[in-house]
Amino acid sequence: MDLGRMSLNSMTVKGVGLADLIRLSKDRDIPAIAPWRDLIADVGLSHAARMIRSSGLRVSSLCRGGMFTHEANGDGQRSMQDNRRAVDEAYEIGAECLVLVCGPVTHRSPRGSLDIIRDAVGELSEYALRAGVRLAIEPLHPMLAANRSALCTVRQATDILASIDSPVTGICIDVYHVWWDPEAIEAIPDLADAIFGFHVSDWTLPINGELESRGMMGDGCIDLRGWADAVYGAGYGGFAEVEVLSAHWWSMPPEVVVDTAVERFLAI
Amino acid sequence: MDLGRMSLNSMTVKGVGLADLIRLSKDRDIPAIAPWRDLIADVGLSHAARMIRSSGLRVSSLCRGGMFTHEANGDGQRSMQDNRRAVDEAYEIGAECLVLVCGPVTHRSPRGSLDIIRDAVGELSEYALRAGVRLAIEPLHPMLAANRSALCTVRQATDILASIDSPVTGICIDVYHVWWDPEAIEAIPDLADAIFGFHVSDWTLPINGELESRGMMGDGCIDLRGWADAVYGAGYGGFAEVEVLSAHWWSMPPEVVVDTAVERFLAI
Numbered sequence: 064m065d066l067g068r069m070s071l072n073s074m075t076v077k078g079v080g081l082a083d084l085i086r087l088s089k090d091r092d093i094p095a096i097a098p099w100r101d102l103i104a105d106v107g108l109s110h111a112a113r114m115i116r117s118s119g120l121r122v123s124s125l126c127r128g129g130m131f132t133h134e135a136n137g138d139g140q141r142s143m144q145d146n147r148r149a150v151d152e153a154y155e156i157g158a159e160c161l162v163l164v165c166g167p168v169t170h171r172s173p174r175g176s177l178d179i180i181r182d183a184v185g186e187l188s189e190y191a192l193r194a195g196v197r198l199a200i201e202p203l204h205p206m207l208a209a210n211r212s213a214l215c216t217v218r219q220a221t222d223i224l225a226s227i228d229s230p231v232t233g234i235c236i237d238v239y240h241v242w243w244d245p246e247a248i249e250a251i252p253d254l255a256d257a258i259f260g261f262h263v264s265d266w267t268l269p270i271n272g273e274l275e276s277r278g279m280m281g282d283g284c285i286d287l288r289g290w291a292d293a294v295y296g297a298g299y300g301g302f303a304e305v306e307v308l309s310a311h312w313w314s315m316p317p318e319v320v321v322d323t324a325v326e327r328f329l330a331i
Numbered sequence: 332m333d334l335g336r337m338s339l340n341s342m343t344v345k346g347v348g349l350a351d352l353i354r355l356s357k358d359r360d361i362p363a364i365a366p367w368r369d370l371i372a373d374v375g376l377s378h379a380a381r382m383i384r385s386s387g388l389r390v391s392s393l394c395r396g397g398m399f400t401h402e403a404n405g406d407g408q409r410s411m412q413d414n415r416r417a418v419d420e421a422y423e424i425g426a427e428c429l430v431l432v433c434g435p436v437t438h439r440s441p442r443g444s445l446d447i448i449r450d451a452v453g454e455l456s457e458y459a460l461r462a463g464v465r466l467a468i469e470p471l472h473p474m475l476a477a478n479r480s481a482l483c484t485v486r487q488a489t490d491i492l493a494s495i496d497s498p499v500t501g502i503c504i505d506v507y508h509v510w511w512d513p514e515a516i517e518a519i520p521d522l523a524d525a526i527f528g529f530h531v532s533d534w535t536l537p538i539n540g541e542l543e544s545r546g547m548m549g550d551g552c553i554d555l556r557g558w559a560d561a562v563y564g565a566g567y568g569g570f571a572e573v574e575v576l577s578a579h580w581w582s583m584p585p586e587v588v589v590d591t592a593v594e595r596f597l598a599i
Contacts, residue, residue, distance in 0.1 A: 168511065171552055171553065173510070173511055173512065174513035174517070177513060204473065204474070205472060205473045205474070205512070206473070206474040208511035209534055209551070209552045215511055216512075242441070243473040243477075243481075243483055244483070245441040245445060249442070268477060268541065270474060270540070270541040271539055271540065272538070272539065273536065273537060284436060284477045289439070
């Protein structure tokens with residue numbers, strides 16, 4: 064992989080602020096960043112937008128909106144307001160998309176939860192179209208169905224995209240979440256222009272904490288080269304975000320983590 | 332759920348031997364057990380068979396054969412020999428099926444691994460047919476794809492069953508592994524006679540150890556009543572095995588664990 068395709072997701076260096084995320088990237092000629100919203104909130108939206116513009120870095124995505132299934136718990140109004148704010152933030156910082164983590168299974172019903180998600184993404188898509196912001200729904204690993212995302216497979220995502228049929232709504236492919244599913248990589252050639260984001264890390268064991276056990280590229284069992292070939296071969300022209308949520312790597316100095324990420328990225 | 336449908340899987344009381352598994356079940360009028368093979372090996376096959384016959388308990392399954400993808404690592408001969416032994420053991424103890432955990436993703440290829448599994452299950456099915464033993468392939472949670480089972484969904488299992496088309500080969504539905512997938516429960520009505528086993532526990536968080544973080548029925552988010560209705564409504568007439576692999580419950584006295592399991596089973 065060419066360094067020109069790399070983006071540094073802020074969760075890889077959890078705890079680092081926007082200024083340091085920019086510095087860590089620029090120092091290594093990484094051309095793009097992907098901040099989570101807390102980094103933007105910490106410095107304020109307009110200041111964050113100025114910092115990013117003056118850095119010359121691209122923003123591969125803003126992480127994240129979503130959590131639509133809170134609606135089923137009577138929280139719908141607040142959830143949609145916050146998602147509209149996230150769209151506005153993505154616009155202000157020039158993000159190429161807003162990543163949506165769609166919310167956990169609610170009412171013990173995976174199918175019912177997907178229906179809620181489909182309707183909510185459809186509603187948000189109309190707002191995003193007016194704002195000129197792209198939305199990327201992200202299937203998460205089934206290990207996270209109970210607390211993060213009832214949307215777990217590429218097939219479920221493409222079903223929702225087909226139902227919504229909006230030019231601003233596509234999919235974010237994170238290999239950590241979908242590597243196990245042969246249908247996922249087989250679906251990539253047909254997705255083509257609907258791929259709005261591509262995230263890389265690796266699958267390692269044991270799982271100690273379902274949200275913080277990811278591996279650095281090359282340390283696990285995912286066919287990263289095969290995935291990169293598939294995604295870029297399908298015509299995706301965007302960045303590959305390095306998003307390694309890992310208690311192990313969070314315990315290391317950010318410089319070491321990013322140096323390692325660059326080395327492993329180039330080796331894919 | 333009626334106690335007449337309950338079976339106690341030995342992994343719920345890990346560390347307990349066959350004699351105690353029998354005693355724990357009989358003392359509570361649980362009509363069936365499901366021993367893992369280590370319990371049989373510890374007392375010897377013929378002695379184990381006599382103990383079980385004289386107990387009057389049914390054996391809902393023997394756990395487990397499988398691990399076929401070791402074949403891809405040059406280990407095929409030994410793997411198939413051991414699986415034939417497992418079939419023989421299932422016959423000797425009168426198990427209603429031999430559960431197959433089919434083996435992890437090998438060569439970084441989920442699809443290639445499923446192909447290996449399909450061929451191996453087909454080969455073992457011929458041996459099982461001659462032995463008069465039923466095989467139950469079990470889709471495992473995608474969290475276990477790297478170390479236990481490339482077979483992760485009910486759909487993948489039904490594809491394999493359709494390809495093999497053997498009267499002695501069916502599926503084991505463990506709700507812990509497939510609860511997140513709306514297609515899984517939707518497929519149950521069409522499975523009918525192909526369901527050879529039904530396992531219950533619950534999905535709880537956090538995951539601390541991907542093999543030992545299950546919850547007791549009622550402590551998690553799985554629609555256990557819905558699953559029981561679906562499986563028994565489809566015509567399944569067998570036992571529901573309580574299989575709770577849990578570091579938490581393993582730290583408790585076996586009597587407390589089984590008392591709790593009975594109480595929660597009846598409450599489904």
